[in-house]
Amino acid sequence: MDNAAPRFSAVGAGAALELRGVTRLFGALAALTDVTITVRPGERRAVLGSNGAGKTTLFNCVTGDFPPSSGTIRFFGEDITDFPPYERIRRGLRRTYQISALFPGLTVRDNVYLACRGVSRGRFSPLRPGANDALMHATEALIQAVHLTSVREQRVAELAHGQQRQLEIALALAGAPRFILFDEPAAGLSPTERRELIDILTSLPAHIGYIIIEHDMDVALRVVESVTMMHNGRVFKEGLPHEIEADPEVQELYLGAGHE
Amino acid sequence: MSLVQGAHQETSQPAKVRAVLLAWPEFNKPAVWLVAVILLIMPFIANGFFLIEIFATTLILGTVALSLMFLAGYGGMVSLMQLTVAGFAAYMVAVFGMSANTNISLGWPWWLATPMALILATAFGTLGGALAVRTEGIYTIMITLAIGAAFYYFTNQNWAIFGGHTGINTIATPRFWGIDWRSDIPFYYVTLGVAAFCYFAVQYVSRAPFGLALQGVRDNPRRMAALGFNVNAHRVAAYAFAAFIAALGGVLQVWNYRQISPGSVSVGACIDILIIAVVGGITRPVGPFIGAFIFVILRTFALDLLVKFGLDGNRFRLLIGLGFLAIVFWSSDGVIGLWERWRRGAAAADKRAGGGHGHG
Amino acid sequence: MTRFIERHPAWALILLIAVAVLLWLILAVWPPGLEEAIGRKRVFLNALFNGITLGSLYFLVASGFTLIFGLMRNVNLAHGSLYLFGGYVGYAISAWTGSWILGFIIAFVAVALVGIALQIIVFRRMEGQDLRQTMVTIGLSIVFADLMLWAFGGDFYQIQTPNWLVGPIELPLVTAVRSSGEAVYLRYPLVRLVILVAAIVIGIAMWLALNRTRVGMMVRAGVDDRDMLAATGVPIQLVFVAVFALGAGLAGIAGVVGGTFQSLSPGEDTRFLLASLVVVIVGGMGSIPGAALGAVIIGLAEQLGSVYIPTYAIVVTFLIMVLVLALRPQGLLARR
Numbered sequence: 001m002d003n004a005a006p007r008f009s010a011v012g013a014g015a016a017l018e019l020r021g022v023t024r025l026f027g028a029l030a031a032l033t034d035v036t037i038t039v040r041p042g043e044r045r046a047v048l049g050s051n052g053a054g055k056t057t058l059f060n061c062v063t064g065d066f067p068p069s070s071g072t073i074r075f076f077g078e079d080i081t082d083f084p085p086y087e088r089i090r091r092g093l094r095r096t097y098q099i100s101a102l103f104p105g106l107t108v109r110d111n112v113y114l115a116c117r118g119v120s121r122g123r124f125s126p127l128r129p130g131a132n133d134a135l136m137h138a139t140e141a142l143i144q145a146v147h148l149t150s151v152r153e154q155r156v157a158e159l160a161h162g163q164q165r166q167l168e169i170a171l172a173l174a175g176a177p178r179f180i181l182f183d184e185p186a187a188g189l190s191p192t193e194r195r196e197l198i199d200i201l202t203s204l205p206a207h208i209g210y211i212i213i214e215h216d217m218d219v220a221l222r223v224v225e226s227v228t229m230m231h232n233g234r235v236f237k238e239g240l241p242h243e244i245e246a247d248p249e250v251q252e253l254y255l256g257a258g259h260e
Numbered sequence: 261m262s263l264v265q266g267a268h269q270e271t272s273q274p275a276k277v278r279a280v281l282l283a284w285p286e287f288n289k290p291a292v293w294l295v296a297v298i299l300l301i302m303p304f305i306a307n308g309f310f311l312i313e314i315f316a317t318t319l320i321l322g323t324v325a326l327s328l329m330f331l332a333g334y335g336g337m338v339s340l341m342q343l344t345v346a347g348f349a350a351y352m353v354a355v356f357g358m359s360a361n362t363n364i365s366l367g368w369p370w371w372l373a374t375p376m377a378l379i380l381a382t383a384f385g386t387l388g389g390a391l392a393v394r395t396e397g398i399y400t401i402m403i404t405l406a407i408g409a410a411f412y413y414f415t416n417q418n419w420a421i422f423g424g425h426t427g428i429n430t431i432a433t434p435r436f437w438g439i440d441w442r443s444d445i446p447f448y449y450v451t452l453g454v455a456a457f458c459y460f461a462v463q464y465v466s467r468a469p470f471g472l473a474l475q476g477v478r479d480n481p482r483r484m485a486a487l488g489f490n491v492n493a494h495r496v497a498a499y500a501f502a503a504f505i506a507a508l509g510g511v512l513q514v515w516n517y518r519q520i521s522p523g524s525v526s527v528g529a530c531i532d533i534l535i536i537a538v539v540g541g542i543t544r545p546v547g548p549f550i551g552a553f554i555f556v557i558l559r560t561f562a563l564d565l566l567v568k569f570g571l572d573g574n575r576f577r578l579l580i581g582l583g584f585l586a587i588v589f590w591s592s593d594g595v596i597g598l599w600e601r602w603r604r605g606a607a608a609a610d611k612r613a614g615g616g617h618g619h620g
Numbered sequence: 621m622t623r624f625i626e627r628h629p630a631w632a633l634i635l636l637i638a639v640a641v642l643l644w645l646i647l648a649v650w651p652p653g654l655e656e657a658i659g660r661k662r663v664f665l666n667a668l669f670n671g672i673t674l675g676s677l678y679f680l681v682a683s684g685f686t687l688i689f690g691l692m693r694n695v696n697l698a699h700g701s702l703y704l705f706g707g708y709v710g711y712a713i714s715a716w717t718g719s720w721i722l723g724f725i726i727a728f729v730a731v732a733l734v735g736i737a738l739q740i741i742v743f744r745r746m747e748g749q750d751l752r753q754t755m756v757t758i759g760l761s762i763v764f765a766d767l768m769l770w771a772f773g774g775d776f777y778q779i780q781t782p783n784w785l786v787g788p789i790e791l792p793l794v795t796a797v798r799s800s801g802e803a804v805y806l807r808y809p810l811v812r813l814v815i816l817v818a819a820i821v822i823g824i825a826m827w828l829a830l831n832r833t834r835v836g837m838m839v840r841a842g843v844d845d846r847d848m849l850a851a852t853g854v855p856i857q858l859v860f861v862a863v864f865a866l867g868a869g870l871a872g873i874a875g876v877v878g879g880t881f882q883s884l885s886p887g888e889d890t891r892f893l894l895a896s897l898v899v900v901i902v903g904g905m906g907s908i909p910g911a912a913l914g915a916v917i918i919g920l921a922e923q924l925g926s927v928y929i930p931t932y933a934i935v936v937t938f939l940i941m942v943l944v945l946a947l948r949p950q951g952l953l954a955r956r
């Protein structure tokens with residue numbers, strides 16, 4: 001499916017994603033303070049915390065949307081702290097956005113095609129893809145995988161919210177992802193759509209690990225094996241889902257107050 | 261997956277034709293064929309004045325404006341320096357080729373001077389673009405306008421290469437195979453060929469990975485980076501592509517007038533290119549040519565028209581300015597947008613009258 | 621300041637040395653070797669003062685431009701037209717009444733009114749569409765230019781300097797020492813110095829108004845975050861109108877100054893629009909201190925450039941812009 005995969009095999013290390021002492025300042029405000037997290041390859045983890053706990057900032061630091069003020073980030077053993085976002089993505093990191101970040105002027109197919117093209121060669125190709133282009137097949141397969149085949153010729157601006165969320169996930173699955181950051185993928189979805197989302201997440205190949213930010217505990221705890229609880233830009237608790245759920249401090253902090 | 265492949269195996273001759281038509285939807289419309297035929301037989305319809313002053317000039321200005329349309333429409337970068345790039349190419353043709361200013365011109369034959377001019381102008385446009393992409397959005401206009409203005413003032417002050425404010429005159433034009441390519445009819449076909457080439461190149465690239473990615477950059481640069489694209493490299497590449505098109509327009513322009521002076525690259529002229537693109541419509545490659553046609557017609561006939569209505573013939577700029585304001589106020593997509601809105605309105609009226617059959 | 625030194629010790633040192641050299645060049649009597657190398661000290665001082673006073677004129681134009689841009693994200697490409705319009709109004713009034721000062725006041729009011737009209741009639745309708753607003757300002761600049769050409773023709777106009785400002789004054793700066801040992805002092809046109817002082821006063825007043833008053837705080841908050849300004853319940857439209865009026869009025873004043881210093885004619889609108897663009901790109905978009913710094917740099921570059929490297933004066937200005945864009949694309953004093 002992707003020709004970039006062999007490039008990564010040289011890197012051998014224990015952790016898929018390893019953050020050490022990551023701090024991010026906005027002016028005088030510390031959005032993240034000394035965050036240290038290690039995620040194994042294939043591990044699926046939820047990050048919980050109230051608004052402003054630093055969850056999305058954490059994602060932005062990992063993908064390089066804004067670099068951390070200090071600390072290091074390793075991706076499968078490689079130090080990616082100073083890499084531009086596109087270099088990280090080409091190494092197999094993916095993310096989705098809390099507010100759908102799509103290309104509204106383009107069709108569903110073009111959106112997915114761009115995602116496939118972004119992690120393969122020929123990004124600058126001035127030649128149109130032929131009908132038998134391997135990436136076109138990958139594109140069609142991906143569209144099918146997120147159940148968008150019926151609307152693939154439509155412009156994204158015309159899609160319903162739930163379909164946009166599905167497309168958002170499709171973009172993150174393009175190429176050969178090794179680790180995905182899901183930022184509130186269930187936001188604004190109907191109960192049926194949530195079930196579909198859980199289907200998509202649980203049917204991902206086992207080697208693909210992810211971190212998911214999710215307020216809906218029903219969704220979050222069903223698709224992860226570990227939980228990191230954040231508060232005020234720091235890691236507050238780490239543990240198994242049922243431990244975190246049962247933790248009285250967590251309940252007071254999060255389930256009691258910040259739940260939306 | 262298997263379904264998709266099955267569909268491809270069935271690809272037969274008519275299906276291939278359909279695929280071509282799908283890739284080039286323009287070929288599917290009779291109006292397009294009509295315009296193409298009219299343009300091809302134009303020399304048999306129009307005399308020299310119309311052929312060159314109206315149609316060739318339209319095609320040249322349209323080509324330069326097309327380069328702006330490519331950047332603005334697909335890349336979201338409104339560059340006001342496209343005419344400067346064209347002017348740079350024109351100056352380079354004059355400097356490397358032959359002209360009356362023998363102390364400046366190097367006297368190269370046209371087939372060496374022209375590629376040189378195209379390469380240098382493309383490099384110039386790319387460097388300017390590399391500067392402009394240091395910032396985003398609305399700043400692009402400011403920076404590219406400043407670059408254009410700096411070039412204008414520089415050509416005014418520099419005598420060694422650019423011939424100061426008098427510019428370079430009596431520039432030689434190509435002559436081979438026994439044809440003077442600057443005589444009216446051959447020159448018209450040269451401009452038509454170049455303009456058509458640029459038009460189809462832009463149209464084609466817009467659906468190729470490079471063009472699609474550029475539209476992605478326009479819609480959401482941050483997400484493009486999160487899909488593995490080097491956004492700034494893409495933007496600079498777009499400037500390079502656009503610079504080449506603008507440079508082609510510039511070469512045609514200097515062949516047309518056989519002289520180049522700072523007046524041709526003034527700030528007002530840079531802004532005229534923006535007006536042409538915006539009035540025509542900035543979302544499709546045909547827009548700049550429509551805009552250029554309107555602009556050239558107005559520029560040529562406004563004087564007579566204004567005098568006929570008992571007004572001062574010198575108020576051409578006022579007319580252009582007001583027309584431009586009107587377009588910006590009422591249509592986000594130039595006259596094409598107005599035309600389509602009118603057609604949609606008419607179609608909707610038809611539908612209501614016909615009892616609302618059909619889907620949607 | 622101390623933070624700057626801590627962060628960039630090398631730059632701080634270079635700046636310090638540059639300032640020291642400049643001070644020495646201004647205050648010391650030049651040794652003959654130096655005069656042979658780069659010309660007379662009087663020429664240098666004149667170019668220096670011309671550069672600073674030209675900078676003050678650029679500041680007046682660019683501060684209005686940057687103020688409007690900073691708050692409303694409106695790149696007002698008709699700003700040059702407002703400048704020229706202010707100049708023509710000032711010329712008409714001062715020629716009619718004979719009062720230079722009245723010319724200033726009327727020009728400020730007239731151009732501010734044009735600004736208010738633009739904001740209320742045009743820009744309010746397309747809030748948030750910064751590209752479309754900019755297109756409109758381009759259209760307006762064409763229309764204004766042609767209307768002014770219609771009304772005033774293509775002639776050059778110069779606004780009469782009032783009698784009490786005519787002539788040079790002697791400054792306590794030695795340009796040379798005669799063989800008799802008598803010092804020769806720099807003589808410089810009084811009107812330019814008055815304009816310089818006025819520009820400094822206006823600049824400081826604007827800075828104080830923005831940093832020390834409630835309205836100013838609101839405007840600054842709006843520069844940083846427009847949504848926040850709207851959320852605080854401030855009558856944001858009123859603030860916009862006021863800022864547009866002030867920015868336009870400043871351009872009008874600058875027109876009178878430019879008409880006194882130099883001259884008014886078609887084409888000056890473009891020239892001063894471009895000067896504003898470059899000043900703002902160099903100094904930092906949306907920043908008043910940035911406009912001041914950028915204006916002085918560009919003014920000095922133009923004047924020193926035209927004295928010492930006359931053919932390439934424009935290139936110097938452009939190179940400064942390129943350098944800033946390459947090293948600090950947001951401009952020297954912008955925060956973003």
